[in-house]
Amino acid sequence: MSLLIKGGLVVDPSTHLEDPLDLLVEKGKIAALEPPGSIPEEGRRVIAATGLVVTPGLIDMHVHLREPGEEYKETICTGTRAAVRGGFTAVACMPNTKPVNDTAAVTRLILDQARAAGSARVYPVGAVSMGSKGETLSEYGDLKAAGVVALSDNGRPVSNSMLMRRALEYAKTFDLPIISHCEDLQLSADGVMHEGQVSLKLGLKGVPGAAEEVMVYRDLTLAALTGARLHIAHVSTAGSVAIIRLAKAMGMAVTAETAPHYFSLTDAAVLGYNTHAKVNPPLRTEMDVRSIKEALRDGTLDAVACDHAPHSSLEKELEFNAAAFGLIGLETSLGLTLKLVHDGTLNLIQAIERLSTGPARVLGVAGGALGVGSPADITLIDLNREWTVDVGTFASKSRNCPFDGWTLKGKAVMTIVGGKVVWEEESRG
Amino acid sequence: MEFRRKDLLGVADLEPEEIQLILDTAASFKEISTRPIKKVPTLRGKTVVTMFYEPSTRTRMSFEIAAKRLSADTLNLTVSASSAVKGETLADTAHNLEAMAPDVLVIRHYASGAPHYLARRLKCGVVNAGDGLHEHPTQALLDLLTVWLEKRKNDKEPVRETLTGLKVAIVGDIAHSRVARSDIQAFTKMGSQVTVAGPATMLPPYLETLGAKVTTSLVEAVRDADVIMMLRLQLERMGQMFMSTIREYSQFFGLAPRHLNLAKDDVIIMHPGPLNRGVEISPEVADGPHSLILEQVANGVAVRMAVLYFLIGGEKG
Numbered sequence: 134m135s136l137l138i139k140g141g142l143v144v145d146p147s148t149h150l151e152d153p154l155d156l157l158v159e160k161g162k163i164a165a166l167e168p169p170g171s172i173p174e175e176g177r178r179v180i181a182a183t184g185l186v187v188t189p190g191l192i193d194m195h196v197h198l199r200e201p202g203e204e205y206k207e208t209i210c211t212g213t214r215a216a217v218r219g220g221f222t223a224v225a226c227m228p229n230t231k232p233v234n235d236t237a238a239v240t241r242l243i244l245d246q247a248r249a250a251g252s253a254r255v256y257p258v259g260a261v262s263m264g265s266k267g268e269t270l271s272e273y274g275d276l277k278a279a280g281v282v283a284l285s286d287n288g289r290p291v292s293n294s295m296l297m298r299r300a301l302e303y304a305k306t307f308d309l310p311i312i313s314h315c316e317d318l319q320l321s322a323d324g325v326m327h328e329g330q331v332s333l334k335l336g337l338k339g340v341p342g343a344a345e346e347v348m349v350y351r352d353l354t355l356a357a358l359t360g361a362r363l364h365i366a367h368v369s370t371a372g373s374v375a376i377i378r379l380a381k382a383m384g385m386a387v388t389a390e391t392a393p394h395y396f397s398l399t400d401a402a403v404l405g406y407n408t409h410a411k412v413n414p415p416l417r418t419e420m421d422v423r424s425i426k427e428a429l430r431d432g433t434l435d436a437v438a439c440d441h442a443p444h445s446s447l448e449k450e451l452e453f454n455a456a457a458f459g460l461i462g463l464e465t466s467l468g469l470t471l472k473l474v475h476d477g478t479l480n481l482i483q484a485i486e487r488l489s490t491g492p493a494r495v496l497g498v499a500g501g502a503l504g505v506g507s508p509a510d511i512t513l514i515d516l517n518r519e520w521t522v523d524v525g526t527f528a529s530k531s532r533n534c535p536f537d538g539w540t541l542k543g544k545a546v547m548t549i550v551g552g553k554v555v556w557e558e559e560s561r562g
Numbered sequence: 563m564e565f566r567r568k569d570l571l572g573v574a575d576l577e578p579e580e581i582q583l584i585l586d587t588a589a590s591f592k593e594i595s596t597r598p599i600k601k602v603p604t605l606r607g608k609t610v611v612t613m614f615y616e617p618s619t620r621t622r623m624s625f626e627i628a629a630k631r632l633s634a635d636t637l638n639l640t641v642s643a644s645s646a647v648k649g650e651t652l653a654d655t656a657h658n659l660e661a662m663a664p665d666v667l668v669i670r671h672y673a674s675g676a677p678h679y680l681a682r683r684l685k686c687g688v689v690n691a692g693d694g695l696h697e698h699p700t701q702a703l704l705d706l707l708t709v710w711l712e713k714r715k716n717d718k719e720p721v722r723e724t725l726t727g728l729k730v731a732i733v734g735d736i737a738h739s740r741v742a743r744s745d746i747q748a749f750t751k752m753g754s755q756v757t758v759a760g761p762a763t764m765l766p767p768y769l770e771t772l773g774a775k776v777t778t779s780l781v782e783a784v785r786d787a788d789v790i791m792m793l794r795l796q797l798e799r800m801g802q803m804f805m806s807t808i809r810e811y812s813q814f815f816g817l818a819p820r821h822l823n824l825a826k827d828d829v830i831i832m833h834p835g836p837l838n839r840g841v842e843i844s845p846e847v848a849d850g851p852h853s854l855i856l857e858q859v860a861n862g863v864a865v866r867m868a869v870l871y872f873l874i875g876g877e878k879g
Binding site: 328329330332333334335336337338339405406450451452453454455 | 574651652653671672673674675676678679693694695696697740743766767768769771772
């Protein structure tokens, strides 16, 4: 059935469009975009979008869906439900499953499960090295043919600089970007939070910003050497921002992302040994937060990706040192990013760009645009809705979210994937 | 002033008035240990459990003696880190112990924040007997007691008055020392000027935000000092790139008789123990007339008696 989304403000960063328009969806694609009232309603499901913003479907290019292997934390089904509930029509899932997504068979399993779940699109990210062990390259050509859109040894960063060089070159052969988790494992050692005033006070071992920055610099020089596509994951420090800004000014084709927690929280969130604020890279300082916001504004950072990392109470209800790193974000990412619109850091087009058009461009996937003929992946957002985060209502299987109880302004109210309404707020019924 | 806490987790959250109250009580309890019958019935029928996830002789014995002098029953649980890793979680262990209805749990743990984790989950009181790199509050309290009793002009002088303006040098591996973190905060709270010294590898960034002056020179730290606190050097730090050789460490950061000439005439020398003689402290200094190292141990019992008294027997409502 065709859908007529009527009366909304259509925002499309790919064409700098921000106009009241009606949008017609037919056969899973955008069929028309016309001035309000000019598309007839007969025989169509009419979706009243007055007061709402209609955007290209949001894309989170960095999530952990935990399937296969750790289904007690999340499955592709629950993870993609969390995604569409948060306004995301597509997610890219990291390869650190059990087994690691280093072969086409695992990629196909992920895609099969995603199809069966039938909510958000899933773009698998393959492993840089076999088993993410940092020893031998995995089969990039085969992985790509199976559906992988990028490569990463996320969480187990490539320490060997020669392997990183070869990985960049080999990925270039198949036109795949490498998503680098930048962390010098010798410098981060046993660190469990940012090295600073708070770690000193709590007696917790710290990870200095330098542990990230030295690897950002290494990977940038290797990308320059090889001419490969490099994307820097979860940028957390002012220093990394400065290096990436410089590289872009020099004309390098590097891209980068940050996560909402790096512009919403500081290391002070760890006080009281709060394990929900234990994340890698760690929450940094006010100065870093300011710098990350500025980088989102000026485009040094191309994407907001929440690094959704579900863990159960078995991993989180522990002493701080023993707890796992990671927090979940799919259901709060949009609300936290819209805070930056409400506080004047970003305009609406910039916010949607970082949440949709930017990640589509980085990954080279469809979406991120509302042109006639594009797949009908669409998010309807109520910008002014105030709501309180309640982890008890989350679609995710896990509850490790440091934003529980926060009041946010702005929320997805309907999510459409390929012309199908995959989620809508109950009150809309 | 009443002491209303359920737990003693760190110096960071103690008010100066609470410290005064604990030290006053500790000072009065000291006398019990000098009696022929070293026991009072104050905590009769109460149970104190000590749970040690790290090796310790002195602190555990000190808590046990403190509890026994007040007639509490004591139970010691020593858990090796490896068996804890294999077995049940810390919370489960503690809940099991709590089911046996102790009144207070004294815990030492290798993870910073472990006592806070238990305190949030348990109804009984929790005393932090050292957590990771974080705090060792009873050590700081006994250090304050030692300096106060030694330096006060008369029995009536409050702790803050005695300690205000005193120059306290803390020397050694500050980065890995929970004693240093607690002592810096304790002495600063009571008005002393704290200077910390050590090689830069062992001085974590932002130390000055705790109120301490920071230097890499032992000589500078001990000049005009009223109190010099030497920290134990953990010898395995050499392999972890925090220092070169023990020989060089003792040459630049070991306290020797020549350093005492730089300090005040009545300087007192302290060390939380156990000593590495000839490494961070020379035998002449450790055993010399300025040393109060054994007095610290005696005061430790009194301070722990006071802490147990306030948590389970005292003036809590």
